[in-house]
Amino acid sequence: MxxxxxxxxEGRETEDLEAIPLPYRVPMxxxxxxxxxxxxxxxxxxxxxxxxxxxSPIRPIPEMPTHGPRPGPQPDPVPVTDEVDDNLSADGDExxxxxxxxxxxEMRLDVDGLYPQMVxxxxxxxxxxxxxxxVANLTARGHNRWVGSIWYxxxxxxSFPYTNIEIRASLSWFPNQRRITAVFSGxxxxxxxxxxxxxxxxxHSVEFEYDRVAGATEVSRINTTAHPNHPATLPxxxxxxxxxxxRAGFDVRKSRGDGEVPISEAHANATWSDMEMHDAMxxxxxxxxxxxxxxxxxxxxGRHDQGHGLGGIxxxxxxxxxxxxTAIFSDSFISDAPAGDVNPTAWVSRMRFWTxxxxxxxxxxxxxxxxxxxxxxxxxxxxxxxNENEVRSFMNYPYRVSGGQTAFFAxxxxxxxDSELLFMRHAPARFVEMGNAEWFDHHGFQQADxxxxxxxxxxxxxxxxxxxxxxxxxxVLELKLTNISRQPQLIDDxxxxxxxxxxxxxxxxxKTARQWIPYARxxxxxxxxxxxxxxxxxxxxxxxxxxxxxxxxEPGVYSIQVALHLEDEDIVSNTLRLQVxxxxxxxxxxxxxxxxxxxxxxxxxxxxxxxxxxANDTLREVCERLGDRRVAVHAGMAPANPLTRxxxxxxxxEKGARALTSVHAAKGEFIIASAxxxxxxxxxxxxxxxxxxxxxxxxxHINYKRFVDRxxxxxxxxxxxxxxxxxxxLLRNTLAKRxxxxxxxxxIDKRCESYVKKTTAKVKKTA
Numbered sequence: 208m209x210x211x212x213x214x215x216x217e218g219r220e221t222e223d224l225e226a227i228p229l230p231y232r233v234p235m236x237x238x239x240x241x242x243x244x245x246x247x248x249x250x251x252x253x254x255x256x257x258x259x260x261x262x263s264p265i266r267p268i269p270e271m272p273t274h275g276p277r278p279g280p281q282p283d284p285v286p287v288t289d290e291v292d293d294n295l296s297a298d299g300d301e302x303x304x305x306x307x308x309x310x311x312x313e314m315r316l317d318v319d320g321l322y323p324q325m326v327x328x329x330x331x332x333x334x335x336x337x338x339x340x341x342v343a344n345l346t347a348r349g350h351n352r353w354v355g356s357i358w359y360x361x362x363x364x365x366s367f368p369y370t371n372i373e374i375r376a377s378l379s380w381f382p383n384q385r386r387i388t389a390v391f392s393g394x395x396x397x398x399x400x401x402x403x404x405x406x407x408x409x410x411h412s413v414e415f416e417y418d419r420v421a422g423a424t425e426v427s428r429i430n431t432t433a434h435p436n437h438p439a440t441l442p443x444x445x446x447x448x449x450x451x452x453x454r455a456g457f458d459v460r461k462s463r464g465d466g467e468v469p470i471s472e473a474h475a476n477a478t479w480s481d482m483e484m485h486d487a488m489x490x491x492x493x494x495x496x497x498x499x500x501x502x503x504x505x506x507x508x509g510r511h512d513q514g515h516g517l518g519g520i521x522x523x524x525x526x527x528x529x530x531x532x533t534a535i536f537s538d539s540f541i542s543d544a545p546a547g548d549v550n551p552t553a554w555v556s557r558m559r560f561w562t563x564x565x566x567x568x569x570x571x572x573x574x575x576x577x578x579x580x581x582x583x584x585x586x587x588x589x590x591x592x593x594n595e596n597e598v599r600s601f602m603n604y605p606y607r608v609s610g611g612q613t614a615f616f617a618x619x620x621x622x623x624x625d626s627e628l629l630f631m632r633h634a635p636a637r638f639v640e641m642g643n644a645e646w647f648d649h650h651g652f653q654q655a656d657x658x659x660x661x662x663x664x665x666x667x668x669x670x671x672x673x674x675x676x677x678x679x680x681x682x683v684l685e686l687k688l689t690n691i692s693r694q695p696q697l698i699d700d701x702x703x704x705x706x707x708x709x710x711x712x713x714x715x716x717x718k719t720a721r722q723w724i725p726y727a728r729x730x731x732x733x734x735x736x737x738x739x740x741x742x743x744x745x746x747x748x749x750x751x752x753x754x755x756x757x758x759x760x761e762p763g764v765y766s767i768q769v770a771l772h773l774e775d776e777d778i779v780s781n782t783l784r785l786q787v788x789x790x791x792x793x794x795x796x797x798x799x800x801x802x803x804x805x806x807x808x809x810x811x812x813x814x815x816x817x818x819x820x821x822a823n824d825t826l827r828e829v830c831e832r833l834g835d836r837r838v839a840v841h842a843g844m845a846p847a848n849p850l851t852r853x854x855x856x857x858x859x860x861e862k863g864a865r866a867l868t869s870v871h872a873a874k875g876e877f878i879i880a881s882a883x884x885x886x887x888x889x890x891x892x893x894x895x896x897x898x899x900x901x902x903x904x905x906x907x908h909i910n911y912k913r914f915v916d917r918x919x920x921x922x923x924x925x926x927x928x929x930x931x932x933x934x935x936x937l938l939r940n941t942l943a944k945r946x947x948x949x950x951x952x953x954x955i956d957k958r959c960e961s962y963v964k965k966t967t968a969k970v971k972k973t974a
Contacts, residue, residue, distance in 0.1 A: 219653060242376040243320045244352060245410055246387050250310035284428035287839045307830055314403050315410045316374065316387060317632055318345060318353055321454050324625060327355070327374060327389075328633035331367055339367040342634040351376040357391075361635045368394030409458035410632045415449060415567075416462040416506045424537040426559035432879065434553035436616050446621060451564055451601070455623055456632045462502075465968040479534070480512040480813075483855045501640055503531055503570050505563060510538040514952040519730035535559065540732040547560075551927070557616070564601045566730055572639055573627055575707055576603035592664040593626075593931040600624040602753035607686070662692040665780040667748075667769050670945070674785035678795055679829070679838040681751035681811060681908040682759050682785060686769065689743040700735040700770065703746035711750055715760045724754040726812055747909040752808030752896075760787040760803050762850075768811050794832060802838075811841055817880055818856065837905040840894050844914065847890025849881040851921050884925065891918050899941045908947055912955075919962065930963035935959040 214357040329343040339362035345355040354373045370393035387407035392398045419425040426660050432443040449459040511517040511534075518541040520534050541558045544551030557705045576595040590794040597608050598621045603613035623631065631639055666687040676682050686703045690696050702708060706729060714720035737746065750767065751759045759765060765787070790796045802805070806822035816823065829842035874904035896914055904909040915938045919931040939955040 240378050240380055240385075241319045241408070242378060242387070243316050243318055243323065244408040245406045246314045247400050248312040248314075248403045249407050250499065250963050257913050259566060263917050281631065283405050312401060314387065314389065315633060316376075317410075318454075319369055320408075322625070322628055324632065325353075326629065327353070329389075330636070333366065338362045339364060341367060341369075342708050343370075343372050345374070348373075352379065368396045370394045389528065393504070404706050407458060407926070409453070410456040410651075411501060411502075411636065412458040412460065413452065413503065414460045415452075415505065417505050417507065419507040420509060423507045423509045424542075425558065426537075426556055427505075429556055429560040430553070431621060433618070434550050434557055436549075436613060436621060438618055441620060448560070448564055449569065451621060452567075452865060455628055471683050472576060474951070478510045478512045479508055479536075479855075485674055500531075501668045503533070503567060505567060506532070506534045507563075508536055511536050513729075513731065516733065517729060517731040518816060518926065519562045521728055531570065533563075533570060535563050535566060558605075561601065562730060568602050568623065568627075568705055569747075571625070574604050575629065576600050576627075577623065585679075595624055595626065598624045600627060602627060602636075609795045613699055622669065636661055637798040660692065661776060661778065662696055663771075663773075664689045664691050665769060665771060665778045667767060667780040667783045669783070671904050674783065676759075677837050678762060678788050678790040679682070679799060679833070679836065680905060681749070681838070682787075683905070683910055684748040684750055684767065684783065685907050685909055686748055686780070687743050688771070690740050693740055695737045698738055698744075698773070700736050701731070701733045703771075704749075706908045708772050710769050710772070711748070714749065714766045715761065716766075716922070717766045720757055721755055723758050724749045726753055728811060744956065745909055747907055747913075749812060749910075756805065757808060759785075759787065760799075794834075798825075798829060798832065802829065810845050813849070815845045817849050817854050837901060840898075840902050840905050843890050844894035847887050847894065850887035851918075852882050854880040854882070858881050888922075896937055899937055902944065903941050908942060909946065912942070916958070919958070923962055923965060927928050928962045931964060932959055932962035 264278065281933075286682070311332045312329060314327060317324045317326045317328075318588050325345045325347075326342060327345055329338070330336050330340050341357050341361075342359040343351040343355045343357040348354050352373070352375050357370050358370060360367065363877075367392035375388045377388070379385050380886060382405050386402055386404045388400065388407075390398065390400050417425060417427055426448045427449075428445060431437065431441055431446050432442070449461065497861050511520065514541065518536055518539045519777050520536075520624040529872065539557060542555050544554040555741070570644065576598050595603065597603075599608075599615060600623050601621075603615070604844065605615035608615045669682070669684050669687060670686065688698075688703055700709075703750065711723040712720050713723050715858045718814070732786075736744075748769070751757060752766070763786070765785050767783045767785065771778040802825055804822065804825070806819045807825055808824050810816045810819055810836050826842040826846050829836075830839050855877045856879075857875060858878045865927050891914075895911070906914065910965060915934055919934045922928070922931040935955055939952055942955070943952060
C-alpha cells in the first residue's frame with residue numbers, strides 16, 4: 208500500500224498532509240490556493256538576489272465540509288470608496304528614514320476559506336518604537352480584488368493616517384509566488400503602495416501541551432456525531448482541540464512533552480487546592496523565558512477542592528506572563544449526563560471536550576459570550592461588542608441559552624462566534640497573547656445597564672472606623688448584596704466570589720484607573736439560592752494584588768468601585784475611598800522592595816505555599832522585624848496555613864528544571880509533603896488569637912471568621928476539641944464587641960456546642 212493510500216486508509220487529519228510524498232501532494236494544491244492568510248513586507252536589501260529554493264510544505268487549515276451559508280461580512284462603519292489611483296510609485300521612500308532592518312509590516316487577509324470575516328488587518332513597525340495596528344472591513348470588487356475602509360487603529364495612529372485600502376491578490380499554486388498588493392489612501396496623506404509576500408495560511412502560531420494526572424480522564428478529541436443530539440448538517444469527523452483552533456486561524460503545534468504526571472503515594476485528599484494548582488503551574492512554567500509567548504499548558508486532573516461544581520480553571524500570569532495554563536477536572540459536574548440521556552457516554556465526552564476548549568479560549572483572552580458588552584464597552588482597548596446570549600459558541604455556557612443544553616448542542620457547530628474570530632485573528636497581538644488591563648480614566652461604569660427599579664443593592668465597605676491602612680497592610684474589602692425588591696430573587700450562590708460576573712475598578716488619585724483582575728478564573732456550576740426580600744449575602748474581596756501586580760500598595764488615596772453583571776441588570780456599588788499611609792521609616796521602605804512582589808501576592812491570595820520559599824522568607828522577615836504592624840498578621844498566617852495538611856508538590860528535580868523539557872520527559876512526579884502540626888499551630892495561634900482585635904480588623908469580619916472556623920475544625924479533627932471550642936468562644940466575643948448580626952453569633956454558638964459535645968465525649972471515653 209502506498210504512503211498516500213495508507214494515510215487515507217487510517218483516516219488521518221489534514222495536518223498529516225506533510226507526511227504525503229511530494230508527487231502525491233502537488234495535484235492537491237489547487238484546492239488549497241486561497242487568498243486568506245498572513246503576508247509580510249520588509250525593506251528590500253540591495254545586492255545579489257538569493258538563489259530560488261523549493262518552498263517548504265505549507266500546513267493547510269483543516270477543511271470542514273460546507274453545509275449551508277457561512278456568516279457573511281460585517282457592515283462597513285463608513286462608506287467604502289472605490290477611487291484608487293493605479294499610477295503609483297513603488298513602495299515609497301520610508302527606507303530613507305530608517306535602517307532597512309527597522310522596517311517590517313504584516314497583513315492578515317481574511318476573505319475566503321473557513322468562516323471568512325471579510326476583514327484585513329496589519330501591523331506596521333518602523334524604528335525601535337513606532338508601531339501601529341490597523342483593521343479594515345472589506346467588500347469584494349471583482350476577481351481577487353477587495354476595497355474597504357480602515358476603522359480601527361492602535362498605537363501611533365499619526366504615523367499611519369490612511370483611511371481607505373484596496374487589495375489585489377496574485378495567487379499561485381506555489382506559496383513563495385503568492386503576492387498581494389495593497390494601496391492605502393485618504394487621511395490627507397500621499398497614496399502608498401505595498402506588495403506583501405505570502406507567509407502562512409494561519410494568522411498566528413501557538414503551541415499546546417497536555418498533561419494528565421494519573422486517574423484523570425483526558426478528552427482532547429471527539430467524534431462530533433457520536434451523540435444523537437447534534438445539527439442535522441454537522442459533518443461527522445474525529446475532531447481534535449488543535450483542529451478547532453486551526454480553524455480559528457492558528458498554526459497549532461503540539462510540544463513533545465505530553466504525558467501522564469504520576470502521583471507518588473496514595474493520599475486520602477486527592478483533590479486540588481488553588482495553592483497546589485498554582486504551585487504546580489509555577490514550578491512547570493518557571494522553566495520558560497520570562498516573557499509573553501504563544502504557548503499554553505493544559506492539565507487534565509480529577510477534582511478541585513471546591514468540589515463537584517468546578518469543571519475547569521484558567522491560571523493567569525506567571526510573573527508577567529498571562530493566561531498560559533488551564534486545568535480541566537474530569538470528576539466534576541461536566542461528567543454528569545442528564546437523567547435518561549440516550550447516550551450518556553457520548554454526552555460526557557462532549558462536555559469534557561467543550562470545557563477544555565472553553566477554558567483554553569479564555570487563555571486567548573476571550574470573554575464569555577454574554578459578557579462582551581460589559582467591560583469591553585467601558586473602555587478596554589478593543590472594539591465595543593454586543594452580548595451574544597444565544598450564540599452557539601465554545602465561549603457560551605450550554606445551560607444559559609433558551610432551552611438549555613439540549614437546545615445548545617442541537618445547533619452547535621463546534622466553533623467560535625464571528626466576533627470572537629474577529630478578535631482572535633485581527634486584534635493587536637498583545638491583546639490575544641497576553642492580558643491587557645488598562646482602563647480609560649473617564650469611563651468607569653457610566654454605561655452600566657442599571658434598571659430604573661433595581662432588585663439589588665451592592666455595598667462595598669471595610670470593617671473599621673476609618674478606611675485608613677498602614678503601609679504594607681493589604682486592604683481586605685467586604686461586599687454586601689441585598690435584595691431590595693418585594694419578591695424573592697434567585698441568584699448564583701457564588702455571585703460575589705470575584706468571578707467573570709464581577710468587574711472591580713481601582714483608581715489612585717492622580718493616576719489612571721485600572722481593572723483589578725484576580726489570579727485565577729473558574730468555570731464552575733453554581734447552585735441557585737433564593738434571597739428573600741431584605742436579606743443579604745456577604746463575601747470578602749482581597750483586591751490588593753492580582754494579575755496587574757499590587758493595585759493597592761503605594762501611599763495615597765484610592766477610589767474603588769464594583770459592578771456585578773447579572774442576567775438582566777448590572778448592580779453598581781458605592782465608591783469606596785481608602786487611604787494607604789506612608790511608611791514609618793527606612794526599615795519599612797526596605798522590606799517593601801521584596802514584599803510587593805508577585806510571589807508574595809500569590810501566597811497571600813492563595814493562603815500560602817510550600818514552594819515559593821523566597822516569598823516565604825520575606826514573610827518571615829516581616830514577622831521578625833515588623834511584629835507590631837498589621838502586616839505581620841497576614842505574614843504569619845499565610846506560611847502557617849499550608850502546614851496544616853499533607854501537601855502535593857510537583858517534583859521535576861534540578862536536572863529537569865535546568866533542561867527546558869516537559870514534566871513527563873524530566874520524569875516529574877507529585878510527592879507528598881507531610882503536615883507540620885506544631886509549627887502550623889504556633890503560627891496560626893499568633894496570627895489569630897494573640898491579638899484578636901488587630902486580627903479581625905485587618906482580616907475583616909468575613910475572612911477572620913473563615914480562618915477561625917477552618918482552624919477550629921482542624922484542631923477538632925486532630926483530637927483537640929477543647930482548643931477548638933476556645934477558638935470559637937474567642938471568635939464570638941470578638942465579633943459580639945463589633946456588633947455583628949445575631950444570626951452570625953448564633954452560627955458560632957452552634958459550632959461551639961458541637962465542640963463541647965466532642966470534648967465531653969472524649970473525657971467520658973478516657974474516664
